[in-house]
Amino acid sequence: AGQGYGGVQIPRVGDEVIVDFINGDPDRPIITGRVYNEASMPPWGLPGAATQMGFMSRTKDGTPANANMLRFEDKAGAEQVFIQAERNMDTSVKNDESHSVGANRTKNVAGNETT
Structure with a gap:
């Protein structure tokens, strides 16, 4: 991260996170990652989708069906980049x-197209 650039993934309520502390100082917590658990599984089922990776961000207060997605399929002969x-x-x-x-x-195009 730098001034005006970098990546941001703000955890949602209910996400399980990994917390560390900058220089071990308990007054300076930092989230270093999010993890899946039994109640919150990966967006693509395993082991069936083991060749898929990507990012899926759920609409705030939405269901898993409401999401933006960037997914990569890396199975030989079926490679794909999917954007939703x-x-x-x-x-x-x-x-x-x-x-x-x-x-x-x-x-x-289900509606109008303008060029």
Whole structure:
């Protein structure tokens, strides 16, 4: 983390966390990680999804079905990058953008499309 950049993952109520203390000082706690437990299992079932990894952030006060997701499937022959926006998805490209599709491309728009 630095001034104006870095990663943030604020634990939600009920998350099990690992707490350490900066220089052992009990007045300076720091969360160093979150862990799964019997009541809170990983988003992708194991061992069946052992080749999948990624990030899934649940909508605040939502259910596991309400989430933003970035998932990687690393199974040989089935590799995939999956992105899910629970509501809106905005992309900003400040310079060039390129797309290359080696086979088929499908696009579905349920509402209006503006170009």
